[in-house]
Amino acid sequence: MENTLKISSSPHVRSKTSTSDIMFDVIIALIPATVVGLYNFGLHAALLVAVCILSCVGFEALYQKAMKKKVTVLDFSAAVTGLLLALNLPPELPVWMAILGSAFAIIVVKQLFGGLGQNFMNPALAARCFLLLSFTKYMTTFVYDGVTSATPLTVLKQGGSVELRDMFLGFIGGTIGETSAAALLLGAVYLMLRRVISPKIPLVYIGTFASAIAIYAAATGKAVVDFTLAQLCGGGLMLGAWFMATDYVTSPITSVGKIVYGVVLGLLTFVLRIFGASAEGVSYAIIISNLLVPLIEKATAPRPFGYGAELKGNKAEKKDKKAESKTEENSEATSGLKAPMDGKGIIKAIAAIFVITLVMGAALGIVYNVTKEPIADVNEKAKQEAYKEVFPDAAEVVPVTDEEIGGYDHLNEKFLHEQGYPNDTIDEVCFANDENGKTIGVIMTVTNSNGYGGDIQMVIGFSLAKEVDGKVQKRSITGLSFLSINETVGLGMQATGEDFTSQFKVPVCEEFTYTKLGKTNDTEIDALSGATITTSAVVDGVNAAMHIMSMIGGYK
């Protein structure tokens, strides 16, 4: 007598891999990049990674419980989203913003659209773009070794040069996970060995992008190999190509579709990076391409085995698509089997995809370029006005290079940081000359990054020591003006007022300090009420400028 037998429909065997296995493999593959990120950026980065993963998992569990659905956090998909989101964030981002991003990714982009498998856009990237638009300053502040600096891509865009080995290994600034191309490639190889991802999309993506970059570099006279490699290692390209573009849900499921998707991504990233406003184009390129995926799938649906074979007699052979499409329209033989899309249709659909891609990229690029000059002009005008304001006696203002002021490398950021001013950078140093061409003063443009609302760019005028009526007048500050300041209206913005700036028009000292208790001498500045951070930032900037001034010897 047998025990109870189980019955089910065939097939009766299953492969060993499950959804959670795949997700877990992705987490493992991201570990090298995470480790490099934590090494580079320290504790706050580790906190962000932990917070993102926990909040993504937490929000998914909460949502599913609230909607009386089965809680599926054990399939690790929320954890993967959390980790990917964290790796896309700058290392010093406030924790509450990371939590908000996680909520957006899981609840809005994923769960509201139907949960696992139904999101129309990559949740981690969508959340990153959401944060980018809402908290731009925080999302674009990158530190390295505790020092705020531009990412290598920004440097490249401004025409500078970068250290390739650092970029490949990851000793540069950037978001937590994107810095080390080497670590990311290691993870990608693991995923390919485990057959989780196919190299098709990433290789086509990177290949298209690299070709476009190389052609661009050759056309604009840059060092082709260096520029291309730098573009490949910089920014989120490696992270995006291997981990975000290969996300199952938002990439095409058909074989040819993957290739089309890769090309679209490559082109869009190229256009956005080179002709767009920001140096980083990968995130937007990927989410825009995600929107094109349903169309790509429709256009590249596979032909069923033996499709149309009965129309050619018994020696049926695969003919080219054009011939088949003609006979399809004429006969009933395929009885209901729709042409997946005949040759003309596929070409039209794919052409539409490319046109949309290029038009969007071009539109963004054109707007940026068309407005670049007028913006630059306006900025230049503001600068000249500021110069006039801080040094009204100057007949002309002449920018100078490092050599001319003693070769101190002042304009190199690291120099100032090493001197004890990690948050300041000197943007420009100018000589103020009188009608006879004699230098009577120095104008410095300083940026301090520790304002409440971000960077504060100020212009400070210094008069050189001179004899007036037989008495020697020491160097002093002739004026303080602001080129860029985004502080709180009514509080920090009061810094631009005469009451505050006039406090600085005193002889140069070792260092200004601020006080809330009422200043007692000229080296003290009365803090703005309710705006200590702004005050501190401005004072720090002025101190940095004074420090550099003191090194420009021979003009005492």
Added chain:
Amino acid sequence: MYGVKYKYLFLMKKWGIFMSITFKGGIHPYEGKELSEDKETLEYLPKGDMVFPLSQHIGAPAKPLVKKGDRVLVGQLIAEAGGFVSANIHSSVSGTVKGIEARLTVSGSKMNSIIIENDGAYETVEYHTNDKPIEELTREEILDAIKAAGVVGMGGAGFPTHVKLSPKNADEIDTIIINASECEPYLTSDYRRLMDEADKVIEGLRIVLRLFPGAKGIIAVEDNKPKAIKLLREKLGGDTDIAVNSMKTKYPEGAERQLIYANTKRYINSKMLPADAGCIVHNVDTAYAICEAVREGKPLIDRLVTVTGDAIANPMNILVKIGTNCSELIEAAGGYRQEPEKIISGGPMMGKALYTTDVPITKGASALLCMTKDEVAECEPSACIRCGRCVSVCPGRVMPNKLARLAAANELDEFIACGGMECCECGCCSYVCPAKRHLTQTIAGMRKLVLSNKKK
């Protein structure tokens, strides 16, 4: 060289490169062949009553010729073909007819069957042998012998062979393929047939070739059976009419359309027959049965069954008399090493699960697979993550995840338009799905609905 346009094969012969041919897609499940492939075949004499369902083939059920109380002999015709597409049924034992009643079959349904009590004597009717050389056999002789013997496709489908060998476009047939790939895991009966009776299989193929002058033969064997390939090639020597093709080992290498494509590069779809591509495909056992029918005059009364699985003590192949009860076979194979959770008639990919072993072996039942664990019950289906594995393994090149979604939403027209009827229900998609979704079942259900609608 061959009527077959296949340049790889030509190159292979020319350069002596041993290359395996195949199609796009397919999976590589655990093969399980080592359990039974090298064991000696057991010839089993049944103990209990023999049950002969009247429909062991595609087409009209056979009409019984005996009634309760009649004495029958081995090889006696007990039911004759009930139409053009139908087949004869013969008794595999001598004894007395107990009656004709509805009995459970391996397909899960009850069917009218002839019950015969076995007297153990095995008294046999006289067989008419035929030793004429191949060239002198006439078409009628061959087809009559096959029809009389009740030979049907032994691969499981059970299509009456004499009908298959009389296609409308007989002069366009240029390739006869013997399907020896045995791609279903665990099954080794075809392999054993090749190893033990290669001569008769080849003779069967030659007889079929005689029916189609100008045609060439191919024996398609998967490359996980190197001994069989070697043996066949030795036996065939320099025969230019028959080739032995080595196929890449994967499932479903033996699926008819994919097999024809891999061997001849010709396509057929679900609306066509192999004859439309100039091919006829037979299972190894069918070729053997053809030889027995024509040369020995023996009707189809026994077949090889692989009794295997990790729940069986001595997995092996058994030469079973048609009509034997499955529970006897399990005993013959040593009984259960461990209580099974699932018993399957056929292979694990397309076989049917049984809820009892109290069913008879029919002409199309090729295996009894007893598994200690049911892999399907272990996993709960979850959401589709659009990973695309099902699309990449589907031999029919359709999109199973899309078809399953349309089937679940009852969208008949869209289902057909997206190629749902091209699905051969091989099971590759369900096998590979990491979310453990029941894709094959959903699609198969919709296909049944569409077919039954068509019939109305």
